[in-house]
Amino acid sequence: MAQRDPYEVLGVSRSASADEIKSAYRKLARKFHPDVNRDDPAAEDKFKEASNAYEILSDDEKRARFDQYGTTDGVPQDPFFNGGNAGGFGDLFDMFFGAAGAQQGGRRRSASQDGDDLRADVQVSFKEVLTGVTKEIEVERTTNCDSCNGNGVEGGGQAPQCGNCQGSGVVTAIKSTFLGQVRTQTVCSRCSGSGFLITNPCKKCAGKGVRAITETVTVNIPAGVETGNRIQMAGHGAAGIRGGRPGDLYVFLHVPEDGPFVRHGQHLLTGYDVTVAQAILGDEVTIDGIEGELGFDIPAGSQPGQQVILKGQGLPPIHGGKRGDLVVELTVVIPKKVTETEASLMRDFAELRGEKIPKGKDGFLGGIFGKKK
Ligand SMILES: [Zn+2]
Ligand SMILES: [Zn+2]
Incomplete structure (x- = not known):
């Protein structure tokens, strides 16, 4: 914060008495105190500015130095002096507003603690x-x-209230350092910072x-x-x-994957096993949906992995609207073993379609065919 002329900040003359300075500061502090201007961040800066001005003009030595040099170099300014927060103005505030003011002020508020989530x-x-x-x-x-x-x-x-810290929860000490006088605050040891005993x-x-x-x-x-x-x-x-x-x-x-369904947003995916005959010829079947049985058609000529989409049988969107779909992915289950009759029919089937007639191997009763030949 660039330092403005403290007389100008407080709106007092160069010859103002200590009482006039105090009264001018008091007006500004009331007007701009952060606790009464929570929605106006500019007020805090004005409050700090007024407080800095008051720190200088209320101290005879600092005021004299300012009057002589037009600056208070060597007089630490914010943040050294005021800790960079409104808490540092606490005792000035207490001085004017008394304990009742302090209870509503920033310092006393720290004694209350919001509960954990x-x-x-x-x-x-x-x-x-x-x-x-x-x-x-x-x-x-x-x-x-x-x-x-x-x-x-x-x-x-x-x-x-804790008597050691006057309810502030902190103890202030002024130390002289090469920067000048520095105010330090430590947590009150008697009340562990709560401000109460x-x-x-x-x-x-x-x-x-x-x-x-x-x-x-x-x-x-x-x-x-x-x-x-x-x-x-x-x-x-x-x-x-x-x-x-x-x-x-x-x-x-937590919405766990439920039974045979895999969720993709509003859509549900599930699998369904069909026989070779069903895949070729098509069929009407039922499946367990989330609300109960659902009928659907397996189209004739279905391919392995083909999807049948049951519109509106998925889940609703969170903000309302149409339900998603239930997507049924077909698995064509090919028999691992067939009887001699079934094998013969398959060969006939191939022959009818003009396909190469398979010789057959293990699982296709190859041994038996072998013996027969
Ligand atoms: Zn204390
Ligand atoms: Zn109790």
Whole structure:
């Protein structure tokens, strides 16, 4: 951030008194504080600028240096001084707005913790994919302790602020370095950064503010889902702590290959064995579809691997619309052994068609033919 004249930033004269400077800063800080301008990222920059200006003009030594040199070189600016985030302005903010302001401010907010998201896995059959299905699943998660309203304090009141860090969870120290004075922040050791010290923990949850439950969650699974789809159940994750929001539950769907069907998106592929006679002459047959028996025609003159497409017997698309197809791939099953009569008919068949009459080998009763010759 290019440094602007701090007097200009705060809109005060060069001869402004400490009170005038404080009052000008206070107005700007209220106007641009990130917590009241969450939708306006430019406000944070203005807030930082005002805070930097105030850091200079509220410090007699820095103000004098600025007045003399028109700069505060040697006075570390953002990010050294302010840590690059609004948290660094915390104690200025506290000074003006008091503890109540601080509770709504960025620093105190860090004491609340949003709950974790959870994952559940659910199996869905092809038949369920066809129509959609409602499933009840059991989820083990935490919920806010009802005895202490999630605060962890016996009786349900607010947890008392940690005196060591005034509820901020961090302890600030000013160190002199070759860059000038650098403010460092460390996690408060007394409250481990929570900002609270619970002296009278809730007996029901031992001060944790949450307890474990098994929740039955009803999941509405739409038609057309496939493996990898997930359904987000807002607020069914782990409980937030000290006013944090609960996490979400993500239900991951698994649609295993079901029976003889292989899925290709909305289409299903399956195989069907036909005899040589069926392949040659054609036939009417039935097959088990996902909803039950389906009749279909094997065309005369079917070739091995030929596909018969049963329109609209596949799966529906996830956003609604026409079902895909069931594709039946034909396998022509050639007999591995035939009797002498069958062999004779095959030879006649070949002869009728003007084909070369096969001599026959193993499996074609070649031995017997051999003996007969
Ligand atoms: Zn409790
Ligand atoms: Zn503390």
